[in-house]
Amino acid sequence: MKAKDLKQLTTVELNSKAAELRGLVRDLRFKVTTRQNSKVRDLRKARRELAQILSALSANKQ
DSSP states (O other), X not given: OOHHHHHHSOHXXXXXXXXXXXXXXXXXXXXXXXXXXXXXXXXXXXXXXXXXXXXXXXXXXX
């Protein structure tokens, strides 16, 4: 998701997306460590998206 798209979302929507991504990151981390998922890139993408959303949230609070 683009940064300008994230800026248009409300804090409630950003919080719900962050919660979804936290669950996804947790699941992917377990799959990678148990070698069920060999695509580490998926984990990196999810972590990056989560960081972008958290940055947008902190920018909205200020």
